[in-house]
Amino acid sequence: MRVLLFCRYDGSNYFGFQIQPNHITVQEVIEKSLKKIHKGNDVKIHMSGRTDSGVHAYIQPIHFDTYLNINESGWVDSVNAYLPKDVRILGAKIVDDNFHVRFNSLAKTYEYRLCISKNVDPFLANYVGHFPYNFDYNKAEECLNLFLGTHDFTSFCSKNSSIENKIRTITNFTIKKEGDIVIFEISGDGFLYNMVRIIIGTIINVANNKYPKEYIVDILKAKDRSLAGKRAEASGLFLKKVKYDNENINKFIDTLV
Missing domain, CATH: 3.30.70.580 (Pseudouridine synthase I, catalytic domain, N-terminal subdomain)
Structure with missing residues (x-):
C-alpha cells in the first residue's frame, strides 16, 4: 500500500x-x-x-x-x-x-518573506530574510514580469547543481507588503538549486538601486551565475504548495494550505 x-x-x-x-x-x-x-x-x-x-x-x-x-x-x-x-x-x-x-507533480509554489526594517523582531528572525537598507518596493514589483515565461535560468542556479537542463517556466510571480514584511510568491513547473533565493537576491539589488530592472534580461541571457545577486537568506523561504496531475489531491492540498 x-x-x-x-x-x-x-x-x-x-x-x-x-x-x-x-x-x-x-x-x-x-x-x-x-x-x-x-x-x-x-x-x-x-x-x-x-x-x-x-x-x-x-x-x-x-x-x-x-x-x-x-x-x-x-x-x-x-x-x-x-x-x-x-x-x-x-x-x-x-x-x-x-x-x-x-x-507526478506539475508545479510548485514558493513564498519568500523579507523584512525590510532596520531590526527584526526576535520572534520572526527564523522566518524572514532581512534587508535593513534602502528597498524601493515599486522597483521590486516592476521586476516580476521579467521572470515570467520560459527561460534558461542558469544565471539563477547554484554552481553546485548537477542538473544539465536549466530551462524552467515561471507561471506566476506576485509581491505584497504587510507592514515591514515584503512577501513574494512564485509558481512554476520546477525550480533549480537555490533558484528562488537567487531571484530574490537579484530583485533586492534592483530595489536597492544597484542596477536597473532591465539588467535582469541581460543576466538571463548571459547564463552566468556571477552576474546575478547573492542568495537571499534561507530563513525567509517556504515551500508553500505542490500541484499534481490529480484533482482530488490538489483539492485536498488546498484545504491544508
Missing part, C-alpha cells in the same frame, strides 16, 4: 529535508517515526523536492510504501506521535502504487 503524507515543518533546526551524514534532517525524523510504527523495520520516504538547511514548508508531500493496514487519519496520528513539535503531518491519502510525489 502506498501512503501519501502532507508534512509541515519549521526548518530552523534542520540541515535541510534530505538525509545528510552527521546532520539532523526532516527526512531523518520522519523515517525514525515510521520505523517505530513498523516495529523496527526501515521505511524509506520519497519527497516532492528537497529544501535546504533553514528552509521551511507549509506543505511538503511525501510518500512511502507499507504493509500496515492503517486508515488515513490513523497515519496522521501515528506518525505525529513520534515526531518533534516542529514537524507535523497535516493529512494523509491512500494512493495508487504508481503515484509518485515528485514525478
Whole structure:
C-alpha cells in the first residue's frame, strides 16, 4: 500500500529535508517515526523536492510504501506521535502504487518573506530574510514580469547543481507588503538549486538601486551565475504548495494550505 503524507515543518533546526551524514534532517525524523510504527523495520520516504538547511514548508508531500493496514487519519496520528513539535503531518491519502510525489507533480509554489526594517523582531528572525537598507518596493514589483515565461535560468542556479537542463517556466510571480514584511510568491513547473533565493537576491539589488530592472534580461541571457545577486537568506523561504496531475489531491492540498 502506498501512503501519501502532507508534512509541515519549521526548518530552523534542520540541515535541510534530505538525509545528510552527521546532520539532523526532516527526512531523518520522519523515517525514525515510521520505523517505530513498523516495529523496527526501515521505511524509506520519497519527497516532492528537497529544501535546504533553514528552509521551511507549509506543505511538503511525501510518500512511502507499507504493509500496515492503517486508515488515513490513523497515519496522521501515528506518525505525529513520534515526531518533534516542529514537524507535523497535516493529512494523509491512500494512493495508487504508481503515484509518485515528485514525478507526478506539475508545479510548485514558493513564498519568500523579507523584512525590510532596520531590526527584526526576535520572534520572526527564523522566518524572514532581512534587508535593513534602502528597498524601493515599486522597483521590486516592476521586476516580476521579467521572470515570467520560459527561460534558461542558469544565471539563477547554484554552481553546485548537477542538473544539465536549466530551462524552467515561471507561471506566476506576485509581491505584497504587510507592514515591514515584503512577501513574494512564485509558481512554476520546477525550480533549480537555490533558484528562488537567487531571484530574490537579484530583485533586492534592483530595489536597492544597484542596477536597473532591465539588467535582469541581460543576466538571463548571459547564463552566468556571477552576474546575478547573492542568495537571499534561507530563513525567509517556504515551500508553500505542490500541484499534481490529480484533482482530488490538489483539492485536498488546498484545504491544508
